[in-house]
Amino acid sequence: MAQKTTPVRFELFGCEAMSGRDLRGFITNCRTEDLEKLTLRMKDGLGSSKYKPAEYEKLQAIVDAKQLQSAHIAQKVKRTLRTAKETKESSLLRQHRQVWSRENIKLANAGEKAEAELQGFLGLNGLGSTTDKEVLSELLDPELLLESELDVFRCATVEPIWQLREDLQYRLTEVQHQQQHQPPQPADWVKVLHQVNSVKDQQDAINRKLHTEYLAIEEDILSLGVEESSTKTADCLVPVDQVPEEFLNIDCPYPRLTASLIKEFQSLSEKYQSRLQSVQDRLQGLDRFCGWSADDHLRFQMTVSQYPPDLHNHRALYMDLLQRLFPHRSRQELTDHERHWDWQRFTQTQMHVVAQSWQRDRADLMFKALVTLEEARETHREELALHTDRKHHQDICSRLSDKLQKWRAHQEEVARLEAAIAGRQQEEKEDRLRREQERDSAMRSLQKEKVKQYYAEKQRRREELERRDQQRLTELRRFMAEQAKRDKERVQFREEALLQRRQEREAQALQHLKEEEERDSRLEALRNQVAVVAEPDPERMMGDTEAWRGRIMQQSGEEEFRLHRPLYHLNTYTDSQIVSDPRVRIELALRAAGLHDTLYAKEVLSVVQPPRPPRRDTDSTGFKSSTKSV
Structure with missing residues (x-):
């Protein structure tokens, strides 16, 4: 029994040796549990009356049918994918053709417009004098020269290629006709290939020559510095002179104010220069072409400009076209270049915005500085007038302070003399005490006599000094009394002058009030002379006018609508109910x-x-x- 079941198991599970494609095609509805049950039943044996013998031919036919169906489905999926790819490709090409047609129309219109403007300009300048005609001929000569060179270049490069193409097409048709009768000769094909290779070599030489001329022209343009000037325009947005010349030439009476305003201009320029430098640093060393060559960048830029943002799915379209134009570059490189280009344009826009902000702030600061300088000059003039008045007052105060200093000096001298007199009196008292002590203690008469003589001389000198001090003190007191009398008279004179000026001002004010009252009385008299005198007539004022009476007479036939009752009833509370x-x-x-x-x-x-308690339906607990x- 085991010998019979073993080949059955290998044949049933022989699908393990099939390829992955055949396994994908062999799709059944069997589950793992069914396979396990079937295995157990095959182990038990096929000789039992429960099971029927396996039909291998029928199972192989089923497997072949499933494989065929799987292959058919795979082919259908491939066809579907190919059809979807072709449909997508045709849709993209159709959208590209629409964009190209619009761009072609736009370029044609721009060319026609430029041609019309050029013809109009040449026509206007060609109808003038002889000088104008000479200028027109000088302008037309390069155009004619370029047209002639273009014709010569076309005859030397393009027309041979077209002739070769037509010749090859003609030979191809002849070869197709000859193949039906006799095989082609290899010698003929060798000549044709030799001719094609020679034309290719000529075209390569022409392309190399054109590329060399292109590089030479590009070097000439670079030597003129046009690109450098265009790239450095943004760098020179903030000029080197940080303070305007017209501001430096303005005269200002306050040097510190001028220095502060110059400092403000310099700080403004430094701030915007730092902002401009920070914006330029964001480019991170990118050049005008964002790391690509000039031709590739120009083609990239023109391709992106053909698809405006309002176009549906414009980014996918121009990315598809860029991948077609640059097959040697990956999508990541194109995306990086696009991001670098957007960042460069954003940075340039920011630089222009910074320049505009600098110009606006500089103009505002210039206006404020001019206004401030004008106010400073006006303030300086007022200060000069005030300084003149203050100087006059200071002169008066200085004279008074000099007199006060003299008076204080006199007072100090009086106090010093009084202190000297008191000191001398104290010394005299002490000397007297000392003499008494010496007289009591002295034993020798000669020394006492000498001491007496000495003290007598000293007393005489003291008396002399006291006499002179007393005389000086008397003179100073007399001088101070006279000075006080003169100061009192001067103060009284000043008070009388001040009182006189105050009385004069009061008299002027009274005179002005009197003149105002007289003017008001004259005006009131004039008003009374021209006043309208009319008796009050309330009946005439509240009565109907003649026009109204005429209108009522015209509408006498119409019935007057009068409202005898209100339009609607009011359901509300009165003031007494509310109160x-x-x-x-x-x-x-x-x-x-x-x-x-x-x-x-x-x-x-x-x-x-x-x-009144509220109703239950209106009671609220909120x-x-x-x-x-x-």
């Missing part, structure tokens, strides 16, 4: 006392009951809960 509510009266009393916003008012109003929370 009868105790809550309203309590709120008015609290409001009059200024307590309506306090917690006490909320407590009182929450306790007061209405005059106010109570809010009061409790408060």
Whole structure:
């Protein structure tokens, strides 16, 4: 039994040796449990009456049918994918053709416009004098020269290629006709290939020559410095002179103010230069072409400009076209270049914005500086006038202070003399005491006599000094008394002059008031002379006018509509009903006392009951809960 089951197992599970494609095609609805049950049954044996013998030919046919169906489905999927790819490609090409047609129309219109402007300019300048005609001929000569060179170049390069192409097409048709009768000769094909290779070599030489001329022209343009000037325009947005010349030439009486304004101009320029430098540093060393060659960058830029942002799916379209134009570059490189180009344009826009902001702030600062300088000059003129008045007052004060200093010096001298007299008196007292002590203690008469003589001489000198000090003190007191008398007279004179000036000003004010009263009286008399005198007539004022009476007479036949009852009934409360509510009266009393916003008012109003209890359907618990929370 085991010998019979073993080949059955290998044949049933022989699909393990199939390839991956055949396994994908062999799709059944069997589950793992069914396979395990079938294996167990095959192990038990096929000789039992329960099971039927396996039909291998039928199973192989089923497997072949499944494989065929899987291959058919795979081919259908491939066809579907190919059709979808072709449909997508045709859709992209159709959208590209639409964009190209619009761009072609735009370029044609621009060319026609430029040609029309050129012809109009040449026509206007060609109808003038002989000089104008000479200028026109000089302008037309390069154009004719370029056209002739273009014809020569076309005859030397393009027309041989077209002739070779037509010759090859003609030979191809002849070869197709000859193949039906006799095989082609290899010698003929060798000649044709030799001719094609020679034309290719000529075209390569022409392309190399054109590329060399292109590089030479590009070097000439670079030597002129056009690109450098265009790239450095953004760098020179903030000029080197940080302070305007017209501001430096303005005269200002305050040097510190001028220095502060110059410092403001310099700080403004430094701030915008730092901002411009920070914006330039964001480019991170990128050149004008963002790391690509000039031709590739120009082609990239022109391709992106053909697809405006308002076009649906414009980024996918120009990325597809860029991948076609640059097959040697990956999509990541194109995306990086696009990001670098956007960053460069954003940086240039920021540089222009910074330049505009600098010009605006510089103009505002210039205007404010001019206004400030004008105010400073006006203030300086006022200060000069005030300084003149102050100098006059200072002269008066200096004279008075000199007199006060002299008076103080005299007082100090008096105090010093009095102190000297008191000191001398004290010394005299001490000398007297000392003499008494010496007289009591001295034993020798000769020494006493000498001492007496000495003290007598000293006393004489002291008396002389005291006499002179007394005389000087008397003179100083007399001089100070005279000076005080003169100062008093001067002060009294100043008070009288001040009182006289005040009386004069009061008299002028009274005279001015009197003139105003006389002017008002004259004006009132004039008003009374021209006043309209009319008797009051309230009946005429409140009565109908003649026009109204005429209008009423015309409309006498029409019935007048009068409203005898109100348009609608009002269902509301009267003022007495509202005031009868105790809550309203309590709120008015609290409001009059200024307590309506306090917690006490909320407590009182929450306790007061209405005059009539509310209906059950209108009762609300929100106010109570809010009061409790408060």
